[in-house]
Structure formats: C-alpha cells, structure tokens
Amino acid sequence: MFSKACEYAIKATIYIAGQSMQNKKSGQKDIAKAINGPEAFTAKTLQKLTRNKVLSADKGPNGGFYLNKEQLQNVCLKNIVEVIDGNSLFENCGLGLNKCNDKKPCPVHHKFKLVKEGVLEMLESTTVQYMALQMKKGKTFLKS
Numbered sequence: 001m002f003s004k005a006c007e008y009a010i011k012a013t014i015y016i017a018g019q020s021m022q023n024k025k026s027g028q029k030d031i032a033k034a035i036n037g038p039e040a041f042t043a044k045t046l047q048k049l050t051r052n053k054v055l056s057a058d059k060g061p062n063g064g065f066y067l068n069k070e071q072l073q074n075v076c077l078k079n080i081v082e083v084i085d086g087n088s089l090f091e092n093c094g095l096g097l098n099k100c101n102d103k104k105p106c107p108v109h110h111k112f113k114l115v116k117e118g119v120l121e122m123l124e125s126t127t128v129q130y131m132a133l134q135m136k137k138g139k140t141f142l143k144s
Helices: 004-020 028-035 039-051 069-074 077-085 109-125 128-136
Strands: 056-058 064-066
Touching (some): 004 039, 004 077
16 A cells, blocks of 8 residues: 555654654664664655654764654654655545546545545544554564
C-alpha cells in the first residue's frame, strides 16, 4: 500500500517518537539500524520529514532527530504519508482512470471509496505517540 520510502519513514518516526518520549535524540545510523533500513536512504527520508516539520533535528555533538511534545501529540500517520507518498492513496482511482468520480465512476469506485475512507480515517487518528507507546508496552514491533 505504501512505497518503500514511506514504510521506512513511518518506522523511523515511530522509533524516534519512542526515543523522544525518553528525552533522547537519535542519530541517523542508530535509526537506520533500528528499522533495518539502508543508511543513505534513511538519511534522505529523515531530511524530508524534518524539512516538512514532521520531525525536529539538532546538529552537533548533542544533536539528532527527535519529536517535541507538540509533534508527539499531533503527528499522525497521514502527515508522514503525505510528505513521502503524497495524496495519491486518498485521491486516485483504484483502477488508475484519470477522470473517475462519483458522477462518472469506474467499476470499483464506490467500494474502493469506502476502503480509501477507512484508510484515511485510520491514518488521521493514529498518532506516532500512540504507536510508540504500543511498542513500549511490547504490543507492537518494528522488526520481525
């Protein structure tokens, strides 16, 4: 459903959220290792998330990536998906038609619209703080 870049971005943000809840900043090497991601690719993804204010970062010896209190509470999966993959998941036709809409639907339009609405609701209502807490409790994992 998500691009590989988006998968890495989601996992990285959840990892960083967990570290931030412990008042720790994370370096890109540690993040890449924690999510089993290629270092250079992870670095580019983190830069994009920082530029779009999903993450915060400080340079220097005590620097690293983190989420401030407001970001922890407000950043949801939709924010990450929009930065990395855009809105195509929510807006495009399930069959790839250019002009599919309620007035001129493709054969799967109405059923696919329900799926997209459900996914959108889940992405909007799931914060990275919630996901980090689930990991901390041992209910979810970033590595298999």
